[in-house]
Amino acid sequence: MTTSASGSIPVSWTVDEIVVEATLTRPRGDGPFPAVALVAGSGPTDRDWNSPLIPGTNGSAALLARELTAAGFVTLRYDKRASGPHAQENIPRLVGRISMQGHEAELAGGMALLAQRPDVNAGRIFILANSEGCIHALHYQLHTAALPCAGLVLTGAPARPISAVTRSQIAAQLAGAPGGDGLLARFDALTAEFAGGRPVPIDESLPEGMHMLLLGLTAPVNQPFARELWVADPAALLAAVTVPTLIVIGKKDLQIDWQADGAVFAALAAQRPDIAIVYPEDANHVLKHEPTPREQLTGPDAASRYNAADTVLDAAALAAITGWLAAQIR
Secondary structure, three states: OOOOOOEEEEEEEEEOOEEEEEEEEEOOOOOOEEEEEEEOOOOOOOOOOOOOOOOEOOOHHHHHHHHHHHOOOEEEEEOOOOOOOOHHHHHHHHOOOEOHHHHHHHHHHHHHHHHOOOOEEEEEEEEEEEOHHHHHHHHHHHHOOOOOOOEEEEEOOOOOOHHHHHHHHHHHHHOOOOOHHHHHHHHHHHHHHHHOOOOOOOOOOOOHHHHHHHHHHHOHHHOEHHHHHHHOOHHHHHHHOOOOEEEEOOOOOOOOOOOHHHHHHHHHHOOOOOEEEEOOOOEOOOOEEOOOOHHHOOHHHHHOOOEOOOOOEOHHHHHHHHHHHHHHOO
């Protein structure tokens, strides 16, 4: 295999007889180079961190891959089996089979592909994950002893369980609304049934957003993964990980609260000098630069800008990531 040329290379591997398609980028030269595997966030987010639920195709992972390759890293980014151009044909084959273990297997296949390449230093492979992908990266590191990563970069990472983050968002939406306390109590009761593995009764009296959330959580196609994700505790997972870790939460992140989640991570970092945390002032959830003042941002409007053609990576977030990775390979 010729390894001196730079550029993007299509690669793939198989998990449970379903092909995982990916893009590899590499610097010019023979290497061996350090490498970074990028892990996408929730739902149908693809290898470039684009989503059919959000307009635009200017995904952060593709931009990160370009910058990391210029900095001397091989990069790998992949479509989860329920994302990308083959999602519709794969989803029927995944009904009842989407799980934490399946997400780990997707990442494990990519890590193995990187480690087997002669132009990659197998002892210097890092994982850079976003949002829900951070949980998969942590699970991978804890469960795949054969090929652990050299370090983790967790961006837009929740420190609290998804259940707690979601509840705080619901509570904020209901604050001051007529009957809000009663609706929140009903939501708590229904999600307690869900977390306990018991049937969740349909309650169409709930606001549409809450009703749709519960339908999505309990849908058979999303099991057992939705329940596993609901109860996962990212801070507890990170406490068990022993590799250097960088956490990046932008102050313009609307999905993750840099103060609430940051405080949980900071308490852990106080006991772990190998954990670093940065809060870029103008970075949003997907590491794009967001010039709008925080108080003027609203959820749907801000998310619609994530992958717009004119958006760019936040310079402070990018510098924190590339600087930290450079320090790890010295």
